[in-house]
Amino acid sequence: MNAEQQALVQRWDGFLAKIKERLDEIIAEATAGCAQIAAQHPLDSLPLNNALTGLDHRIRQLRERIEETWDGQVEEKFSDAGDGGFLDVGLDKKEDFETAFDHHWSNAKAKILCDYAASLYPLAQEASQQQPKCDQCGAPLTPSIIYKSEMIACPACSAQNLYEPPLAIVAYRGTAAHYLADAAMLPKRQAIDWFRIEVDRWRRAREWAPEPLESLEKWRAMELDAWTTYANEKARVLGEPVDQGYIDGRMAHFDKYELHMNQVWVNAHGKG
Amino acid sequence: MDPADALAQQLDSHRRHVLDAAAGKEASSWTEVAAAYGVQSPSPTPEALEAVGKSIVEGATAALKGIEKDADPRRVAFLKGRLEKFAADLPVAHKQSSGSKLGLGGIFANATAHAGWTGGHGKIKRVIKCRNCGAPQQEARVFVCSFCGGPVFATDETTSE
Numbered sequence: 001m002n003a004e005q006q007a008l009v010q011r012w013d014g015f016l017a018k019i020k021e022r023l024d025e026i027i028a029e030a031t032a033g034c035a036q037i038a039a040q041h042p043l044d045s046l047p048l049n050n051a052l053t054g055l056d057h058r059i060r061q062l063r064e065r066i067e068e069t070w071d072g073q074v075e076e077k078f079s080d081a082g083d084g085g086f087l088d089v090g091l092d093k094k095e096d097f098e099t100a101f102d103h104h105w106s107n108a109k110a111k112i113l114c115d116y117a118a119s120l121y122p123l124a125q126e127a128s129q130q131q132p133k134c135d136q137c138g139a140p141l142t143p144s145i146i147y148k149s150e151m152i153a154c155p156a157c158s159a160q161n162l163y164e165p166p167l168a169i170v171a172y173r174g175t176a177a178h179y180l181a182d183a184a185m186l187p188k189r190q191a192i193d194w195f196r197i198e199v200d201r202w203r204r205a206r207e208w209a210p211e212p213l214e215s216l217e218k219w220r221a222m223e224l225d226a227w228t229t230y231a232n233e234k235a236r237v238l239g240e241p242v243d244q245g246y247i248d249g250r251m252a253h254f255d256k257y258e259l260h261m262n263q264v265w266v267n268a269h270g271k272g
Numbered sequence: 273m274d275p276a277d278a279l280a281q282q283l284d285s286h287r288r289h290v291l292d293a294a295a296g297k298e299a300s301s302w303t304e305v306a307a308a309y310g311v312q313s314p315s316p317t318p319e320a321l322e323a324v325g326k327s328i329v330e331g332a333t334a335a336l337k338g339i340e341k342d343a344d345p346r347r348v349a350f351l352k353g354r355l356e357k358f359a360a361d362l363p364v365a366h367k368q369s370s371g372s373k374l375g376l377g378g379i380f381a382n383a384t385a386h387a388g389w390t391g392g393h394g395k396i397k398r399v400i401k402c403r404n405c406g407a408p409q410q411e412a413r414v415f416v417c418s419f420c421g422g423p424v425f426a427t428d429e430t431t432s433e
Contacts, residue, residue: 026376033368033380040364040384047384054379135399136408151412159408162398 110183117176127166177237184233188226275339276347318363325359
């Protein structure tokens with residue numbers, strides 16, 4: 001790299017560092033603000049999700065500045081400062097940064113949601129100790145499964161009671177389990193992102209040669225590992241068997257829309 | 273649109289109007305806006321915001337009485353839940369919206385605007401009672417009263433009367 005190229009890379013790195021600084025500031029404030037909202041509305045995930053939707057938008061606006069600056073001011077300079085290989089240096093830096101940016105925000109969001117999930121657990125525990133009683137005569141009722149709605153005939157007065165599980169239990173099982181499982185899968189999902197970037201660059205260096213079969217098989221194994229991690233964690237949190245149908249469904253989708261579009265894969269494994 | 277939802281929308285616009293005035297984002301000053309709700313206050317203190325909130329709740333409660341019979345009971349329950357917390361929430365929302373250096377306050381303030389959807393949910397048990405004699409339902413999915421033999425729920429004919 002010559003002096004001009006080094007200066008250009010330094011300026012681009014400097015710009016990206018400023019974006020990262022801004023992202024860190026937003027994440028710090030978002031984490032504190034979301035914790036406050038979660039504390040105010042411990043059983044209602046809507047305000048927290050509303051806030052995260054708004055924050056997603058703000059983060060997207062920040063991310064768009066990278067593309068705008070690259071397109072408007074930087075790409076041309078990288079093109080002029082060297083051959084195609086040097087432009088790739090700039091593009092790779094941009095892609096690496098954008099990927100790390102996305103992962104940084106995903107990790108922050110996962111932490112916010114996992115903290116919320118953790119705060120639901122004691123509430124769900126407490127709710128599980130409540131004794132449901134007949135709405136007609138007050139006699140104790142015994143649900144067959146504490147977290148499922150059902151009609152229960154009162155043993156004392158025969159009135160049919162519609163039992164609805166306490167909200168804390170519904171919220172923990174419905175949302176917290178997903179947040180915790182998603183967070184467990186996140187590092188694997190991010191490893192797949194980096195792996196795909198690595199594969200793209202390998203292909204680019206070989207004039208876009210087809211991806212080798214071993215690489216496609218590794219990709220599939222990583223996907224399977226990610227979804228298995230999700231399902232295992234969810235099963236652990238809920239105390240239920242692993243939902244193999246869920247894993248199979250996700251993998252069928254992956255196979256259909258990724259591998260079955262790839263001639264190398266189809267030639268080796270067919271579409272079965 | 274359900275009348276309760278229409279009222280909830282009006283409540284939202286009052287909330288936005290008051291919070292914007294408190295943040296200095298309205299053409300009218302805070303003092304003018306507060307006065308319009310019958311509150312004399314030179315600045316948006318928590319007490320003043322709560323007083324404005326109470327005034328809005330008073331108006332909304334009166335309006336709700338007028339539309340309650342035509343509205344979906346679940347939407348009414350939801351709105352009542354919001355009204356209970358509305359006045360106390362205004363100072364909190366103002367603090368959230370004005371405390372951000374990065375302009376994220378508006379996001380947090382808006383996020384809590386529709387809190388309370390869980391109002392009517394999570395009740396542990398419910399018993400269906402006969403509309404004629406008040407006896408409880410004795411058998412699941414059987415909607416003929418086992419005491420008086422009448423329909424447990426109103427039929428189309430009876431509701432149209």
